[in-house]
Amino acid sequence: MAQHETCSSWLLVLSLLSIIVSFYRVSCVNLDHENGYISAVGDSGMRRDGLRVAIEAWNQCNEVGEEVPKMGSPRVADCFDVYKASPKSQGENNCSLCNAIPYMLVHRVTEEENRLGIGKSFLGLEKKAILDVNHYAVQKEVYLGSKCQVEDKPNPWQFWMIMLKNGNMDTYAAKCPKNGLLSGPYGPDNNFPCFGKGCMNQPLIFHNYTTLQGANRTTLKGSFYGTWDLHSKSRTENNSSFYSVKWKKELGKGSWIFHHVLKTSNKYPWLMLYLRSDATFGFSGGYHYPTRGMLKIIPESPNFKVKFTLNVIKGGGPNSQFYLMDIGSCWKNNGKLCDGNVTTDVTRYSEMILNPETPSWCKPDSPKLCPPYHIFSNGSRIHRNDTIRFPYEAYHMYCAPGNGEYIEEPNVHCDPYSNPQPQEILQILPHPVWGDYGYPTRKGDGWIGDPKTWELDVGKLSQSLYFYQDPGTTPAIRKWTSINLGTEIYKDPNQVAEWTVTDFDILVPK
Ligand SMILES: *[C@@H]1O[C@H](CO)[C@@H](O)[C@H](O)[C@H]1NC(C)=O
Ligand SMILES: *[C@@H]1O[C@H](CO)[C@@H](O)[C@H](O)[C@H]1NC(C)=O
Ligand SMILES: *[C@@H]1O[C@H](CO)[C@@H](O)[C@H](O)[C@H]1NC(C)=O
Ligand SMILES: *[C@@H]1O[C@H](CO)[C@@H](O)[C@H](O)[C@H]1NC(C)=O
Ligand SMILES: *[C@@H]1O[C@H](CO)[C@@H](O)[C@H](O)[C@H]1NC(C)=O
Ligand SMILES: *[C@@H]1O[C@H](CO)[C@@H](O)[C@H](O)[C@H]1NC(C)=O
Ligand SMILES: *[C@@H]1O[C@H](CO)[C@@H](O)[C@H](O)[C@H]1NC(C)=O
Ligand SMILES: *[C@@H]1O[C@H](CO)[C@@H](O)[C@H](O)[C@H]1NC(C)=O
DSSP, X not given: OOEEEEEEEEEEEEEETTEEEEEEEEEEEEEEXXXXXXXXXXXXXXXXXXXXXXXXXXXXXXXXXXOBTTTBSSEEEEEEEEXXXXXXXXXXXOOHHHHHSOOEEEEXXXXXXXXXXXXXXXXXXXXXXXXXXXXXXXXXXXXXXXXXXBOOSSXXXXXXXXXXXXXXXXXTTXXXXXXXXXXXXXXXXXXXXXXXXXXXXXXXXXXXXXXXXXXXXXXXXXXXXXXXXXXXXXXXXXXXXXXXXXXXXXXTSSOOEEEEEEEOOSXXXXXXXXXXXXBSSSOOTTOSSOOOOSBSSOOBTTSOEEEEEEEEEEEOOTTEEEXXXXXXXXXXXXXXXXXXXTTTOOEEEEEEEOXXXXXXXXXXXXGGGSOSEEEOXXXXXXXXXXXXXXXXXXXXXXXXXXXXXXXXXXXXXXXXXXXXXXXXXXXXXXXXXXXGGTOOOSTTTTSTTOOEEEEEOHHHHHHHXXXXXXXXXXXXXXXXXXXXXXXXXXXXXXXXXXXXXXXXXXXXXX
C-alpha cells in the first residue's frame, strides 16, 4: 500500500510581543491509493493532529428526554487546530525566537457553547426547539458541527462521535414510542431495568479539553468522562457507573489512541459506549434526525472495507456484547430509502459480537432466533431448517422488524421501544463462515490479551447478510450511515470494560 501525505500550510500573521511572526496551520490530506481505494472518513487512519471529536448521550429510545441540571444538552465537542511558529519565508534570517515558540492549539468550541442547554439560543436554533430537549440536542449537534467542520472532497466532515446510551426505561413514564407509534404507560416490564422515577437520566459529562502535555509539549491529550449516578460521591465508589474516553497523540506521528472505559452499576446495569463514524448530513443509524459525523462518503455494500486496531483490556463481563463492528442503516420494508417517517422507516443493524462468552441463541431445535437463511461467501444459500448445513453457531440472534407483514414463521420481533422507529437486528459470532471477509473465525480471536489490526470486508459481508423485505420488492441499496465500535453491557451491574482503538479507517473504491 502506498500512502502519501501532502501537507499544505496556511499562513497567518500574528502580532506577538510586538514582533511579527508567522504561524502555519498543519493540515495534512491523506491520499490512500490502495488498489484504487480512497478513505470514506474525514480523518483517514486517525492521523490528523487537529482532532475533531464529539460526544452524545441517548436514553433508551435514542432521545434526550430530560437534561441533567447544569450540564446542558448532552452534545459536547472537542475540536482544535495546531499552529506552529515558523520563519516568515524561506531564505530569510533565521529567527531564534521562532524556534523557541512552542506549538499552540486553537479550540473551535468554547466551554460556553459546550454547555448550551434548553432555554439558551444559538445561531441557527429554530424558535420552536428552544424548550424541546430532543430537538434542541439535534440542533446543537448541527451547530457544533458547523464549528468543527473541515472542508474536504467530495464533502466536508465534522467529527468522530462518541455515543453513550442508558438502557433503563421507565415504562410508566411512557417516554418511548412503540415501533415508532405513541404508546401509553404500562408495566411492570422486567425487560427493562429501572430503579424508579428519573431512571432514564442522562449522564454527567465532564470534559478535559485537549492540551499539549509532556516535557516537550508535543503530546496531545484530552478526555470526556462522567457517570449516570448523579449523586455518587466518587467515581471509584462501588455501585457507581462510570465512563471515560481519553484521546492521546504525539504531534506529527502515528495515530490517535482512543482509550475507553465503561462501568455499569446497580442503578445503571445496561450501558453502551461506542466510537461512531456517522453520516455528515442526513440521518445516521438509529436516528431520525440530521446528524453530523465523519463519513464524507457513505459506504455502500458490497464495496467497502473497515480497518482499525483494537486492544480489549477488560471485557465487561459475560453480558458485554462487545461489537467488533456495528453497522447501522435504514430502509423501508419495500426497499425504499428512509425519509424520517418513523412508522415506516426501519433501522437495520448488524453486529459482530467479539466476546467469546456470548452464546448462540439461534439453534437447530429453535430456529425463531435465526435469520431465515444464510448465504455462504460462494453465494450458496442455506435455509435455517437445513439442520445439517445451516451454521447456527455463526449467529447470536436475529430479530425481525415489528412492522414486517410477511416475516417467516417462527420469528421474534425486535424490542419495539429501543429505537425511534421499528428495527431489525442481526448479530453474528466468530465462526469459520465469516473468515473470507476477514472477520474472526474462532471464539477468543482478538479478545483480551490478543490485540489485533483488523481489515474487515464489511461491504461484502453486509451484502450477504439476511435482512427482511416485503416479497417482490426491489432489494434495497445497503448504505451504512453509521459504522461503530464499542460495547453494550447488557443488564449486568458492576462490570467494567476497557479498550483502545487506533488507526480507524473506512475504504471505498475511488
Ligand atoms: C537556520 O539555522 C539552522 C541551524 O541553526 C540551519 O541549519 C538552517 O539552514 C538555517 N536556515 C536558514 C533559512 O538560514
Ligand atoms: C524532548 O525532546 C528532546 C530533544 O529533541 C528529546 O531528546 C527527548 O526525548 C524529548 N522528550 C520527550 C519526553 O519527548
Ligand atoms: C482531567 O484533568 C485533570 C486535571 O488535569 C486530571 O486530574 C484528570 O485525571 C483528567 N481526567 C481524565 C478522565 O482525563
Ligand atoms: C451495592 O448495591 C447492592 C444492591 O443494591 C447492595 O447490596 C450493596 O451493599 C451495595 N454496595 C455498596 C458498596 O454500596
Ligand atoms: C468495593 O467492592 C469491592 C469488591 O466487592 C471491595 O473489595 C471493596 O472493598 C469495595 N470498596 C468500597 C469502598 O466499598
Ligand atoms: C407515515 O407513513 C404512513 C404510512 O404510509 C402514513 O400513513 C403517515 O401519514 C406518514 N406520516 C407522515 C408524518 O408523513
Ligand atoms: C459453497 O460453500 C458451502 C460451504 O462451504 C458448501 O457447502 C457448498 O457446497 C458450496 N457451494 C458451491 C456451489 O460451491
Ligand atoms: C424448509 O423450508 C423451506 C422454505 O420454507 C421449505 O420449502 C422446505 O420444505 C422446508 N424443509 C423442511 C425439511 O422443513
